[in-house]
Amino acid sequence: MAALLPIWKVENDTIISKQGDITVGFRLQLPEIFTLASDDYEAFHQGWIKAIKVLPKHTILQKQDWFIQDKHDSDLKREADFLSQSSERFFHERPYINHECYVFLTKKPQQRKPASSVFSNLLRPHLVPDDTTDPQQTVEFFNAVGQFEKILTDNGFVTLKRLTTEEITGSEQTVGILERYCFLQGQNDSPALTDIEFKPEWKIGSNYLQMYTLADCENLPSLCGPRITYDKFSTEKTKFSISFAAPLGQLLGVNHIYNQFIVIDDAPxxxxxxxxxxxxxxxxxxxxxxxxxxxxxxxxxxxxxxxxGRQPVKGHFNIILWTEDRGDLKHIRNKASAAIAQMDATPHEETKGAAQLYWAAMPGNAADLPTNECFDTFADQATCFLHLEGNHPGSLAPVGIRLGDRLTGRPMAVDLFDEPMGKLINNRSLMLIGPSGSGKSFFTNHLCRSLHAQGAHIVIVDIGHSYQGLCSLVDGYYFTYKEEDPIRFNPFYLAEGDVMDTEKLESIKTLLLALWKRDTETYKRSEYVALSNAVTQYFEYLGNNPDIFPCFDTFYEYLTHVFADVLRRDNVKEKEFDFDNFLYVLRPFFRGGEFDYLLNARQNLDLFHQRFIVFELDNVKNHPVLLPVITLMVMQTFINKMRKIKGVKKMILIEEAWKALMREGFAEYIKYLYKTVRKFYGIAAVVTQEIEDIISSPIVKQAIVNNADIKILLDQSKYQNKFTFIQELLGITDKGKMLILSINKDKEKGRIYKDVFIDLGGQWMRVYRVEVSKEEYYTYTTEEKEKVLVQQYAQKYGSMQKGIRMLIQETTSASQLKPLKDQR
Incomplete structure (x- = not known):
């Protein structure tokens, strides 16, 4: 092996062959697959053409893409909450295709004899040329390499990192790219030597190999371009773009290397x-x-x-496929042939020259590529055969919502709020649109749970009990109205660490005015002053009497027993402040009144420190008394958190409930939130089924659409014939339209999930899978039968966590779900 190895040495991050070839290597981070549009592919293609033009003659560009089957390695020992641990277990060993991309630029001496299949350096000793590499040419080559790197980087689609000597040769503990290629080892494998056989079968260690080539003009497609249409994600209205060579990449789905050679000779x-x-x-x-x-x-x-003005070059492209199971060879042959046929090329299985081509594709040995295995073409056409897509790079931030990549569902943390801030978005507010059944509430449950697990404060306003399970699991406050257990608040209670400031006083005065006056009634300045004095002096009274519990009852008692004397002393006239009318109107909220429960809560009082609060409005959305009070409590709760809790993310999520709240002046509040919340590390989120709901309110339309830099859409297939209207309203690009209308198409069989589209500032757009564990599913589910079953199990076993665990355990062992009463 040492005698045949064409590499002489590696120094200064440069590979030097025994025949005087100089090679520089780069690791590339390509754009994520399924994220580029037609114009993007054209721009990327032009970037490659420009980069190739700066390379000197006698240079070979070798692009090598590795696609290796791998499994997701979950951190099962990490301390985490119940749902996070269940997610780790669920995704443990999830198979996916790991992709790595390298580019090697090789400069061969001018006097080097052209290689051929007969005179490969695999078959005969090396003849070192008499002339050594001209130092001037070497300097020019490295200058050209620098220009090549800058042109590709400036193109904006790819990042390049120069391979170091250790990354090329490896060390005692790690394998370098040379050793990896020779023995088909993974990036994290330990160094090990294996046998390489070409006869009677091509084997490297325990792997059986096959090679297919695109090297003969007769086998090439009649047409090529930067992109092709991916029919599986396309619609009648949109054509989904992938790169021309994408069928030979991740979509192939087996272990393989795609080698791409572009030889720049002397053009004249x-x-x-x-x-x-x-x-x-x-x-x-x-x-x-x-x-x-x-x-x-x-x-x-x-x-x-x-x-x-075309640049003539030579091209050669091949794929090396392997499997440990000899019986699987037919399967990978069929997949490779089908992939090549998708490019409208003729599959050609290489048998005679496979050994020489394998040897030539070794990093640093590209100059030994047999010329008889190349075809004449132009740089414009040759670059169409370059593979242009990579995997999701993952988020740099330690936080994010766990979503799956679109191809395999491999889990990843997608940071929507911190890492993109200032780069892609100017605020963290969002709007989410998803028709009924699209997984809207399921996704928002997942989003809220993720943020809560990372320490955020969540306030949710809902209609439909979509968050009851999650709220119970995280021990949050769930405010809902039932005849036997009506909704209760206590706006007068001050939690430990909270202070009675001007904003708190103003919120109580606003509430009292709302209870006293109708929307059509105005209040006088004197009435406002009297209320202000009453509230201020009540809290002073509480300070002097710590045994009195703050609530509406004690406030009402203070008004009748103490504040009445204050008004008489100050000689306040009835026309200035009708005190008796005020007491009479507020009497239903005092002890023994119709609504005496509403403002006298003695449980769930600490809204300031509680990190998960749900206001469920299903039973009060049309109530003339309760709805205004709840609306004001929502406002007060979130504003208090927003302004006083520093350095912690705060989110208010307004589900379909916002339509009911519009009648109570909530539109101005939403407008205020969307314009202000970003200054306080906050997130304002509105969720709706229909886009028409948002545009029906001019205030909301302007506030939300213009100030929500994060737009999330679920399945919009039923709107594909009128999507242009939605596209114009939300300012979605044609690329975004292409991605949105591809949602939930060609879903992986055997897995349960739905797709979600995320747009960050109109600059970054992706489609992800929303796929969760059984534990998460039962926590988020909005199916009535499943919710009832979960509640029954939670009641039987004492908590949501134990109930869900036992439900899964019993239903997994049983062939079908049974009612709880049948299992007793």
Missing amino acids: KTLKRLESKRRRLQSLSTYSRENAIARDATNAFLNEAVSQ
């Missing part, structure tokens, strides 16, 4: 050679129709090179 010599060939074919054209056709093709090539 190449054209001169082809001109001579044309003349020979011209003279022989009378003897054979094939010669005449070849003459015309060569002539057309030369004309295009001159008239359009």
